[in-house]
Amino acid sequence: MIKKVHHVAYRCADAKQTVEWYGKYLKMNFLLAIAEDEVPSTKEPDPYMHIFLDAGGGNVLAFFELPTRPPMARVVDETTPSWTQHLALELESMDEMLDIKARLEADGIDVVGPTNHTLFTSIYFFDPSGHRIELAVNSGASNLLSRLDEVKWPMLEEWARTKRAPQHARWMHDGSLASEGAKA
Secondary structure, three states: OOOOOOOEEEEEOOHHHHHHHHHHHHOOOEEEEEEEEEOOOOOOEEEEEEEEEEOOOOOEEEEEEOOOOOOOOOOOOOOOOOOOOEEEEEOOOHHHHHHHHHHHHHOOOOOEEEEEOOOEEEEEEEOOOOOEEEEEEEOOOHHHHHHHHHHHHHHHHHHHHHOOOOOOOOHHHHOHHHHHHHHO
16 A cells, blocks of 8 residues: 655756745745766666655655756647646645735746636646646535545446546536525
């Protein structure tokens, strides 16, 4: 059984810029750096800088800068929409989210949202290396998790058969949850 995620690692264009950016906007502390001329696991000669950031709650976000490799073109392959592959980080409050959004936008960084997902509200933006970041604040609607739990397997089975979006949890984004509450 997995105990927890030890760390999540991505490539970055510039290690110093990444440390400073995540510190400035997301208040992540720089934990440590490891640099080698050879990859320990494969013994491949490939100098790298490996940085580790404190993502809160015992979570660690890490990046590799690879100066001998071609520049990063796109984070995901050409056939994958940029909105799919992302890192979602939880915040404590909407005030905190809106403060970060304002700081990002003040520095010319495009931010999508806030987007209401019923269970949580999110904003989305890209870091300097092109990684999509989602910041989420839970709505306090944890009672609705049981509704999703009840339909998870039927939804998955229907999707596997049809490859069309099952409608079991449509209430999360279509506004029908509010009308259900009004009827009650």
